[in-house]
Amino acid sequence: MGKFRGWHIVAGIAAMVLTACLGTAMGLNNTAAFMASCVSFVAVSKGMDSYLARRRRDVDLRPSERNPDPRGAGRGPWEDSAMAVESDNRESDGGA
Structure with missing residues (x-):
């Protein structure tokens, strides 16, 4: 079935x-208690989501036996992008 990914919701x-x-x-009235509860839900769930995403990213970037260099052979993450700028392309500069 897969891993449960909703821990930030549970914490919230x-x-x-x-x-x-x-x-x-x-001694807060019901409206004030509910408003404070909603604020705490958002704060804790967003904080946990950020924390868990940071941990997942660190684990994904950590070298392992199966994947010694997860980003490629010393390349940066932008070099695989479709928006990578090629500075050596002389045809686009108008030069021959």
């Missing part, structure tokens, strides 16, 4: 529940 919901409980315990 947990933060939302915790914030709602704390807000109610502090």
